[in-house]
Amino acid sequence: MSQLQGGTATAARAPEGPADAGRVVVDGVGKTFGGAKARRGRAPVAHAALADVSLTIEPSEFVSIVGPSGCGKTTLLRMVAGLTRPDAGRVLVAGREVTGPGPERSMVFQQAGLLPWLTVMENISFGLRLQGVPAARRAERAAELVHLVQLEGFEQHLPGELSGGMQQRVGLARALAVDPKILLMDEPFGALDEITRRQMQGELLRIWAADRKTSLFVTHSVEEAVVLSDRIIVMGTKPGRVVAEIHVDLPRPRGTDVEETPDFLRLRNEVWQWLDRQL
Amino acid sequence: MAGPAAVSADVVVAPAVQAGAAPGRGSRGRARALAVARRDVLTGLVALAVGAVVWELVSLLVPLDWLPRFSEVMASTGDLLQDPAFRAALVESTVYVLEGYLLSAVIGIVIGAAMGLVPLVDRALRYYLDLALFVPPIVMAPVFLIVLGLSRTTLLAIIVVFASTVIAVNTRTAVAGTDEQLRDVARSFGADRRTVLTRVVLPGALPLVFVGLHLGIARAVKGMIIGQLFLAVIGLGAYSARFERAFDAVGTWSVAVLVIALSLVLSWVVKVADVVVNDWAYRAAGARDE
Numbered sequence: 001m002s003q004l005q006g007g008t009a010t011a012a013r014a015p016e017g018p019a020d021a022g023r024v025v026v027d028g029v030g031k032t033f034g035g036a037k038a039r040r041g042r043a044p045v046a047h048a049a050l051a052d053v054s055l056t057i058e059p060s061e062f063v064s065i066v067g068p069s070g071c072g073k074t075t076l077l078r079m080v081a082g083l084t085r086p087d088a089g090r091v092l093v094a095g096r097e098v099t100g101p102g103p104e105r106s107m108v109f110q111q112a113g114l115l116p117w118l119t120v121m122e123n124i125s126f127g128l129r130l131q132g133v134p135a136a137r138r139a140e141r142a143a144e145l146v147h148l149v150q151l152e153g154f155e156q157h158l159p160g161e162l163s164g165g166m167q168q169r170v171g172l173a174r175a176l177a178v179d180p181k182i183l184l185m186d187e188p189f190g191a192l193d194e195i196t197r198r199q200m201q202g203e204l205l206r207i208w209a210a211d212r213k214t215s216l217f218v219t220h221s222v223e224e225a226v227v228l229s230d231r232i233i234v235m236g237t238k239p240g241r242v243v244a245e246i247h248v249d250l251p252r253p254r255g256t257d258v259e260e261t262p263d264f265l266r267l268r269n270e271v272w273q274w275l276d277r278q279l
Numbered sequence: 280m281a282g283p284a285a286v287s288a289d290v291v292v293a294p295a296v297q298a299g300a301a302p303g304r305g306s307r308g309r310a311r312a313l314a315v316a317r318r319d320v321l322t323g324l325v326a327l328a329v330g331a332v333v334w335e336l337v338s339l340l341v342p343l344d345w346l347p348r349f350s351e352v353m354a355s356t357g358d359l360l361q362d363p364a365f366r367a368a369l370v371e372s373t374v375y376v377l378e379g380y381l382l383s384a385v386i387g388i389v390i391g392a393a394m395g396l397v398p399l400v401d402r403a404l405r406y407y408l409d410l411a412l413f414v415p416p417i418v419m420a421p422v423f424l425i426v427l428g429l430s431r432t433t434l435l436a437i438i439v440v441f442a443s444t445v446i447a448v449n450t451r452t453a454v455a456g457t458d459e460q461l462r463d464v465a466r467s468f469g470a471d472r473r474t475v476l477t478r479v480v481l482p483g484a485l486p487l488v489f490v491g492l493h494l495g496i497a498r499a500v501k502g503m504i505i506g507q508l509f510l511a512v513i514g515l516g517a518y519s520a521r522f523e524r525a526f527d528a529v530g531t532w533s534v535a536v537l538v539i540a541l542s543l544v545l546s547w548v549v550k551v552a553d554v555v556v557n558d559w560a561y562r563a564a565g566a567r568d569e
Contacts, residue, residue, distance in 0.1 A: 117559040
């Protein structure tokens with residue numbers, strides 16, 4: 001079920017062909033922050049956020065990353081998104097090295113990241129607008145997404161007029177609007193209360209099941225990772241690295257009752273055991 | 280928020296929001312702009328009326344040479360407004376304020392945005408901006424007079440230096456304080472630097488820029504009066520200086536009342552523009568209050 005491979009969860013290999021459009025390969029990436037300049041009389045202080053991290057995410061796979069604060073989860077996700085460049089190694093998407101953001105990837109942010117001056121419809125179609133999609137098509141697509149995330153009646157509302165859960169639905173809809181092959185999510189439910197969080201997990205499972213986009217999900221919640229994922233990557237700190245990979249063999253579709261099953265409890269305990277070793 | 284009702288577990292919204300399909304954004308913005316303008320104007324007028332009554336009573340109960348009755352000042356103001364020369368001076372001063380203010384807005388926003396976006400520009404200009412912010416215009420007026428001579432350029436320079444600084448400071452703060460996550464959102468969809476600037480940084484900065492514009496209009500009026508008093512040959516400042524030299528308290532107060540009225544009208548105009556442009560910020564604030 002799980003394995004500890006000294007920073008290598010799955011061997012990185014360069015994929016080819018359109019069938020691999022949703023495949024992500026992280027190949028020995030490293031990232032160090034700070035330390036570029038020494039301050040007066042002091043040695044530069046560098047922080048190795050990631051060191052020699054490798055993993056592969058298969059098309060249509062839902063992979064979660066869990067780990068203690070500072071283990072580089074978000075940095076790794078941002079590398080896949082093309083928002084952060086690795087100092088060492090490389091990230092491949094569909095066999096091509098990631099050098100920046102691309103239309104095949106889309107990200108859901110921690111605090112929803114909605115533009116407060118745009119309405120729900122305008123926020124959902126924001127990515128489409130930046131990609132030069134004509135207004136009529138944008139409106140059509142945004143309406144589809146409003147329906148998908150069940151926000152009918154709120155199309156003209158501003159983010160400030162929505163609850164936290166509704167804002168995250170808009171953030172998810174915005175990411176889905178550009179129809180990415182790969183969905184990257186950075187603790188999207190981290191700021192939500194427990195009730196809303198569970199409801200959003202259900203919503204995400206429902207939406208994901210529709211076309212099974214390759215998904216990389218960063219979370220602090222072990223339970224959330226088990227409920228959502230096909231595979232869980234456990235990361236450790238100092239430096240940030242992969243310490244375990246746990247396959248989640250719970251049957252789909254999964255409801256909230258899955259948390260009552262012995263298999264769920266076994267998987268949850270297994271993740272916790274790996275995390276406890278990092279503390 | 281009084282009594283929010285749950286639509287579903289995560290759909291908890293203010294009652295006003297919950298009412299269902301929202302009207303168009305434009306109509307909401309206009310309606311709120313009118314409501315805010317109405318509220319501000321009415322509040323201002325009521326406050327002024329109370330002040331006028333207090334002034335009248337105090338001047339009746341405590342006779343002071345320097346404090347004429349309010350009704351007397353208003354009568355004098357009416358007489359002044361009948362005078363074509365005075366009306367021309369009033370128009371001239373207003374034009375100075377508007378010209379100086381528009382120049383200040385452009386200069387302040389451009390400098391503030393450059394400082395907020397480029398750290399090198401920020402470091403280079405920060406101390407000059409602080410100096411311009413703290414040094415009173417009356418100190419700079421003689422310098423401008425020596426450099427530019429007795430001209431309208433001198434007066435405009437005084438207004439611009441006085442008003443543009445506060446606009447630049449607010450713009451700089453707004454631009455530099457742009458939420459990094461919002462930049463990332465745009466970048467994640469492939470936006471280049473220019474697109475991030477036009478689609479994220481500038482729209483998000485507008486509410487704070489308008490705070491600067493609001494403070495700027497007040498400082499433009501002050502700069503105009505100080506400049507005209509210093510030059511003492513043109514506009515309202517010339518009239519004020521003339522009344523002052525003649526120890527004419529009623530005349531001096533009449534000019535002051537007109538300057539206050541001019542300031543209020545210009546301030547209300549900026550406020551309405553703010554509410555129209557930044558209606559989203561007012562709507563969000565309204566939702567929070569509810």
